[in-house]
Amino acid sequence: MLWLDLGNTRLKYWLTDDIGQIVTHDAKQHLQAPAELLMGLTDRFERFAPDFIGISSVLGNELNAKVSETLSRLNIPFEFVHVDAAHPLMKSQYNDEQLGCDRWLQMLGAVDKKKRQCVIGCGTAVTIDLIDHAEHLGGYIFPSIYLQRESLFSGTKQITISNGTFDSVGQGMTTQDAVHRGILLSIVGAINEISHRHPNFEVIMTGGDAAIISQHVNRPVRLRDDLLLNGLARYFDHSK
Numbered sequence: 454m455l456w457l458d459l460g461n462t463r464l465k466y467w468l469t470d471d472i473g474q475i476v477t478h479d480a481k482q483h484l485q486a487p488a489e490l491l492m493g494l495t496d497r498f499e500r501f502a503p504d505f506i507g508i509s510s511v512l513g514n515e516l517n518a519k520v521s522e523t524l525s526r527l528n529i530p531f532e533f534v535h536v537d538a539a540h541p542l543m544k545s546q547y548n549d550e551q552l553g554c555d556r557w558l559q560m561l562g563a564v565d566k567k568k569r570q571c572v573i574g575c576g577t578a579v580t581i582d583l584i585d586h587a588e589h590l591g592g593y594i595f596p597s598i599y600l601q602r603e604s605l606f607s608g609t610k611q612i613t614i615s616n617g618t619f620d621s622v623g624q625g626m627t628t629q630d631a632v633h634r635g636i637l638l639s640i641v642g643a644i645n646e647i648s649h650r651h652p653n654f655e656v657i658m659t660g661g662d663a664a665i666i667s668q669h670v671n672r673p674v675r676l677r678d679d680l681l682l683n684g685l686a687r688y689f690d691h692s693k
């Protein structure tokens with residue numbers, strides 16, 4: 454099977470074998486041209502010869518149509534995931550026409566009907582979602598640390614582009630430190646507040662920035678890098 458995750462910044466793919474083990478995977482920046490990027494990958498995908506392609510996309514109908522057009526040339530059956538608020542593995546109270554497919558799949562990949570869970574995705578946006586015994590209660594969306602920094606750079610005169618690191622939440626004494634520490638604190642503080650409000654929820658984090666952020670969270674955090682892929686596998690297992 455071939456699995457695609459079309460995110461806002463990157464396209465990720467995984468090739469898995471019959472028993473679900475990852476044979477190969479990669480992530481590439483698509484610069485808002487995922488269909489063109491896929492075009493360049495079709496030779497590789499053809500060589501993989503998967504019998505099915507399962508797709509998560511948060512790119513919207515227009516770009517998805519272009520992606521479909523590109524994938525059609527492969528003659529391999531493919532299908533986009535559609536969020537299902539009444540899925541047998543997890544019910545959701547969220548507006549299912551709006552809920553991002555990546556968010557939903559990450560939850561589907563993590564959900565355990567015996568637990569209360571807080572699933573945090575740290576990609577282009579940071580998402581925090583609460584699940585109570587396989588019922589999604591809703592959540593929050595934040596700009597990532599990098600998007601927050603860009604908005605300060607572009608919205609102010611005296612804060613100029615700099616390459617600091619996000620490594621502390623202590624108060625800063627320079628602009629660079631104040632910016633990086635303030636941004637990191639905005640996300641860490643929110644996570645700590647939400648986990649304080651929901652003390653019995655297991656905190657699970659995934660995504661490229663999970664390691665940076667989780668270091669400052671004052672609760673035990675379970676880091677998982679396989680949630681979206683696991684969600685895709687669970688989704689297509691149930692739909693067949």
Ligand SMILES: Nc1ncnc2c1ncn2[C@@H]1O[C@H](COP(=O)(O)OP(=O)(O)OP(=O)(O)O)[C@@H](O)[C@H]1O
Nearest residue numbers: 459460461462463575576577578597599660661662
């Ligand atoms: N090789 C890499 N390229 C880009 N980002 C990376 C890379 N390695 C780690 N990251 C980190 O991962 C973060 C992005 O996380 P993730 O991969 O979960 O989302 P994304 O692919 O950028 O977002 P989306 O899934 O919305 O496209 C970036 O902010 C960056 O810090």
Ligand SMILES: CC(C)(CO)[C@@H](O)C(=O)NCCC(=O)O
Nearest residue numbers: 511551552553554555556578594
């Ligand atoms: C929040 C993001 C950007 C996270 O990748 C994505 O899941 C998305 O575009 N969601 C749509 C809005 C929503 O989930 O309510």
Ligand SMILES: [K+]
Nearest residue numbers: 461511512513
């Ligand atoms: K938008």
